[in-house]
Amino acid sequence: MDVGDTELAYTEFGAGSPVVWLHGSGPGATGMSNFGANLAAFEDYRNIVVDLPGWGGSPRPAMDEPLIFHAAERICRALTALGIDRAHLVGNSYGGGVAMRIAMRHPDRVDRLVLMAPGGVLPQDATPWPVGLEHLFAYMAAENPSREAMARFVRLMVYDETLATEALIDERYESSLKAHPELPIPPNFGDLTPDLALIDAPTLLVWGREDQTVPLTWAPTILQGIPNAELRVLPRCRHWVQYERAPEFNHIVREFLQGGAAAASKG
Structure with a gap:
């Protein structure tokens, strides 16, 4: 779809209240690689799964502003292009930061927020970087990243490393070579x-x-900063909650979108 200064690739699935799915910033990430396996559980919603600018099928336009700020405005333009006034937002990592930025700047466009270990909120001293971020940045900085480097990155994303399948590693690696982000x-x-x-x-934080x-x-x-937030922590789980613990994730997110503790506390 055309959003003015660029285009965004997206997948649409299901019918009902709109839900926008916003992926993370890891190498090879796309909307469907992050959330494709979850969509069947949300077929009674209108699911919009976006490739954020510079990832997947979406080109990276020139920008002079932070990634989250830039992406948030393009997602709002996308909502307008799709005829969506207001939607639930589900964001993983970087995508969670994009969702928060939209909720801050355009509250009238957001119904409920689901944030899985969202980015954009760092402690005052975030160094040394967590090992997962170290591997992410190292991969992004490499001129010719290797498949083994991708395998190490993917294994860090899941607690149960058997979920880091060869097919998943291949998919992420091939995707990363097609759209390798040129970023500082x-x-x-x-x-x-x-x-x-x-x-x-109303905001649901989900964390491994x-x-x-x-x-x-x-x-x-984040939990203390957002007035109407609640936190669910899943044990034996790392960064890809929606993938590693898909049945539990689908259940708690559906429950939240249909109304739950956050809505009750607001009343």
């Missing part, structure tokens, strides 16, 4: 911390207890 390392994602209190939407990329120790700042 570490990228300028933007800092959302000062504006967390602007998020009025053993996350080595955006660790659980980073969660309290």
Whole structure:
């Protein structure tokens, strides 16, 4: 779809209230690689699965602003292009940061937020980087990244490494070679911390207890900063909650989108 200064690739599935799915920034990430396996559980929603600018099938336009800020405005333009006034937003990692930015700047466009270990909110001293971010940035900085480097990255994303299948590694590796992001390392994602209190939407945070990329120790700042937020922590799970714990993830997200503790507390 045309969003003005660029185009965004997207997949649409199902019918009902709109849900926009926003993927992470890892090498080879696309909307469908992050969320394709979850969609069958949400077929009674209108699912919009987007490739964010510079990932998957979406070209990276020139920009002079943080990644999260830039992407958030293009997603809002996409909603307009699709005739969607208001939607639920589900974001993983970088995509979670994009979802938060939209909720801060365009609260009238957001119904409910689901954020899986979202980016954009760092502790005052985030160095040394968590091992997952170290591998992510190293891969992005490599001129000719290897398949083994991708395999190491994928294995860090899951607690149960049997889920890091050869097919998944191949898919992510091939995708990363087609659309290798040309970004400073570490990228300028933007800092959302000062504006967390602007998020009025009911918000569900979902975190893997053993996350080595955006660790659980980073969660309290977001949980305490968003007025209407709740946190679910899944044990024996790392960064890809929606993939590693898909049945539990699908259940708790559906329950939340249909109304739950956050809505009750707001009343």
